[in-house]
Amino acid sequence: xxTPYQAESHExxxxxxxxxxxxxxxxxxxxCERCDFQGYRGRLAIMELLRMDPELDELVARRATAxxxxxxxxRKGFRPLADDxxxxxxxxxxxxxxxCRVVNLTDRMSP
Numbered sequence: 739x740x741t742p743y744q745a746e747s748h749e750x751x752x753x754x755x756x757x758x759x760x761x762x763x764x765x766x767x768x769x770c771e772r773c774d775f776q777g778y779r780g781r782l783a784i785m786e787l788l789r790m791d792p793e794l795d796e797l798v799a800r801r802a803t804a805x806x807x808x809x810x811x812x813r814k815g816f817r818p819l820a821d822d823x824x825x826x827x828x829x830x831x832x833x834x835x836x837x838c839r840v841v842n843l844t845d846r847m848s849p
Contacts, residue, residue: 739767739770740765740766740777741768742764742830743763743765744761744762745761745764746761749764750762751846751847752838753824753827753828753846754846762828764828764833764834765830766835767833767835767836777833782826784841785819786816786817786818786819786821787816788816789816791814793810794811794814797810824837
């Protein structure tokens with residue numbers, strides 16, 4: 739069972755939006771008999787997958803910085819764990835609170 743609400747401005751920032759971005763509808767768990775009053779039932783995977791290719795392999799071999807590797811991976815379509823979790827929140831599959839419990843989103847709070 740989940741309760742919809744309009745995200746507050748700090749939640750929009752945690753989800754990767756700007757303060758002036760539209761505030762999406764997200765959900766809070768409320769719990770029921772079906773989920774044993776936890777608000778969740780079962781497990782949901784969030785993941786990131788980095789497919790190595792010759793360019794990324796070369797960057798790793800030459801001990802490139804994490805920033806260089808992240809930028810190259812991003813150009814190839816890599817999406818970080820936080821982005822997959824954010825997608826799951828916006829699709830109503832989990833709550834922002836649960837995502838924040840397992841993924842650090844504080845870097846998104848910078849202006």
